[in-house]
Amino acid sequence: MRLSALHTAAAVRSSAVLSVALVLAACGGPQGTQAVPSGAYALGQGGGSPSSTLRRLQASESALYSFKGGGDGAHPLSTLRYMRGALYGTTRLGGVSNSYGTVFSVTTSGSEAVVHVFGAGSDGAYPFAGLTTSGYGTTNSGGMGNGCNGCGTVYRISSSGNETVLHSFGKSSVDGSFPLGGLIGVNGTLYGTTDGGGIYQGTSGGGGTVYSITSSGSETLLHSFGSGTDGASPQGDLLEVNGTLYGTTYSGGTHDVGTVFSITPSGTETVLYSFKGGPDGSNPSSGLIKVGGALYGTTAGGGYPANKGTIFKVTLNGTETVLHSFFGGQDGSSPQYGSLLMVNKVLYGTTSSGGTNNLGTVYSITPSGVYAVVYSFRGGSDGANPEAGLINVGGALYGTTNVGGASNDGTVFALTP
Numbered sequence: 157m158r159l160s161a162l163h164t165a166a167a168v169r170s171s172a173v174l175s176v177a178l179v180l181a182a183c184g185g186p187q188g189t190q191a192v193p194s195g196a197y198a199l200g201q202g203g204g205s206p207s208s209t210l211r212r213l214q215a216s217e218s219a220l221y222s223f224k225g226g227g228d229g230a231h232p233l234s235t236l237r238y239m240r241g242a243l244y245g246t247t248r249l250g251g252v253s254n255s256y257g258t259v260f261s262v263t264t265s266g267s268e269a270v271v272h273v274f275g276a277g278s279d280g281a282y283p284f285a286g287l288t289t290s291g292y293g294t295t296n297s298g299g300m301g302n303g304c305n306g307c308g309t310v311y312r313i314s315s316s317g318n319e320t321v322l323h324s325f326g327k328s329s330v331d332g333s334f335p336l337g338g339l340i341g342v343n344g345t346l347y348g349t350t351d352g353g354g355i356y357q358g359t360s361g362g363g364g365t366v367y368s369i370t371s372s373g374s375e376t377l378l379h380s381f382g383s384g385t386d387g388a389s390p391q392g393d394l395l396e397v398n399g400t401l402y403g404t405t406y407s408g409g410t411h412d413v414g415t416v417f418s419i420t421p422s423g424t425e426t427v428l429y430s431f432k433g434g435p436d437g438s439n440p441s442s443g444l445i446k447v448g449g450a451l452y453g454t455t456a457g458g459g460y461p462a463n464k465g466t467i468f469k470v471t472l473n474g475t476e477t478v479l480h481s482f483f484g485g486q487d488g489s490s491p492q493y494g495s496l497l498m499v500n501k502v503l504y505g506t507t508s509s510g511g512t513n514n515l516g517t518v519y520s521i522t523p524s525g526v527y528a529v530v531y532s533f534r535g536g537s538d539g540a541n542p543e544a545g546l547i548n549v550g551g552a553l554y555g556t557t558n559v560g561g562a563s564n565d566g567t568v569f570a571l572t573p
Contacts, residue, residue: 219537220266220554221568222561225250228270229258230565232556234286234338235494235545240315243547243554243568244271246283246293250565256281256298259313262568264549271317274298279319280309284493285338285393286544287313292322292346294335301326307333307353310346310369322373330355331377332365336391336493337443340401342421345370347378347401349390354380363388363408366401366419378423381408386427387415392443393495395451397472402428402451404440413438413458416451416470428474435460437468437478442545443495445503447523452479452503454491464489464510467496467503467521479525484510487529488517494545497553504530504553506542515540516557518571531571535560539567 223230229247236243242261251258251273259272274281280295287293291313299309304326312320325333332350339348346369354362354377363381381388388408395402401419409415409430416429428451431438437455444451450469459466459481467480482489489510496503503521511517511532518531533540539560546555554570561567 218570218572219539219561219567220264220570221262221268222537222539222563223247223250223565223567225563225565227252227273228268229260230255230563231558232566232568233284233493233543233558234556236547236554236556236568237287237289238547238549238554239287239289239291243549244287245544245556245568246286247566248282248284248296257283257295259283259287259293259317259319264552264554264570266568268568272313272319278324279321280311281306284336288339288341288346290341291315292339292341294338294348296334296336296351299324299326301331301333304329304331304333304353307331308335308350310335310339310348310373310375312371322371323369323375325350325353327375330362330380331375332367336441337393337403339369340394340396342396342399342401345421347394347396347421349392349394349403351389351391351406356380356382364390364405366390366394366403366423366425368421378421379419379425381405384408385410385430386425387417391441392453392493395444395446395495397446397451402444402446404442404444404453406439406441406456414440414455416440416444416453416476428472429470429476431455431458431476433458434463435478435481436476437466437481442491442493445496445498447498447503450523452496452523454496454505456490456492462489465491465507467491467505467527469523480521480527482507482510486510486512486532487527488519489514492543494543494555497546497548499548499553504546506544506546506555508541508543508558513540515560516542518542518546518553518555533557533560537562539569542569 230250256274281298301324307326310323333353354365356362366379387405389406419425438458462484464482464484488507515533539557
């Protein structure tokens with residue numbers, strides 16, 4: 157997806173609804189018969205047919221915090237991070253006297269505090285990504301780059317709430333621009349991606365980048381995607397495995413519908429897998445998780461027969477398997493930015509739409525492909541359209557929804573079985 161289309165899609169996504177708090181404990185059990193939280197719909201291995209195999213279970217739900225759309229923020233798209241005794245995240249909009257986004261904290265009992273309000277100037281604007289445990293993050297816009305004002309930033313938030321901008325993208329005509337993914341720390345260095353910018357065939361205007369940055373703000377361009385077979389438009393977080401970084405691109409690759417790639421800290425990039433579209437899946441916008449000897453992730457499109465996205469695994473030697481194709485009905489549809497989460501040998505994730513009310517779901521899937529819908533959002537105060545991933549804190553799962561809640565500006569939620 158190119159930048160203009162992406163920003164348009166983000167604006168459209170911000171006009172849905174959600175207010176929820178769920179706390180979900182993961183459930184184990186023998187393969188194929190593991191316990192599924194009550195309130196769920198379950199499918200057999202490989203997905204099955206919703207009309208014939210979907211069965212209803214039961215899950216309890218409670219609201220944790222509803223954003224009000226003013227100074228407290230609006231429309232969170234990032235996965236939460238637990239640190240300093242609270243859940244930390246970002247909102248893409250909202251904040252006092254402007255609407256450029258916030259960094260916030262919420263306790264597990266639902267008390268919210270605004271940590272920082274972005275001002276659209278040099279400090280950045282519109283954060284899509286969350287924070288690292290050390291308080292580092294990215295904004296999709298803002299900053300004071302020389303070659304591209306407003307192309308995003310890397311920043312750090314201190315424990316007292318003070319923000320420091322480490323880097324403004326657009327420092328030159330070939331620097332990256334518009335980061336959507338967050339950061340990962342490896343051996344004292346931060347790594348991330350930008351959705352645009354970089355070098356393409358020796359000139360500016362590439363298909364995104366992978367970069368490294370030190371805690372003092374020294375940035376290095378490691379790889380420029382060329383909108384070709386090496387991939388283009390990375391949007392999810394990177395994953396480190398044994399010193400190598402792994403990620404996805406939304407487009408590019410052999411069939412121009414996305415890739416799974418690896419890159420060394422010195423900048424050697426390899427395409428591990430190119431998606432083919434159709435039943436194979438297309439356009440991954442989330443990061444990856446490693447389970448055993450394979451990487452697991454989601455695609456926003458593709459899958460058979462509905463083209464509503466997939467859950468896949470790719471071995472480290474590049475063999476891909478589709479574990480589940482979303483049908484777009486009760487089983488969910490269109491997983492977005494959130495990476496999968498492993499709890500007690502079961503993977504959990506969210507879909508931005510689909511479910512009983514077509515307002516999104518929380519689902520589980522085993523590494524072998526046994527799928528269940530854990531919760532279907534209902535809209536209104538219950539919330540709708542989750543786009544971020546989940547985290548596990550003390551056996552409970554917490555997440556955010558882009559919309560819904562008391563003011564239709566999104567929620568923080570928790571789920572219990």
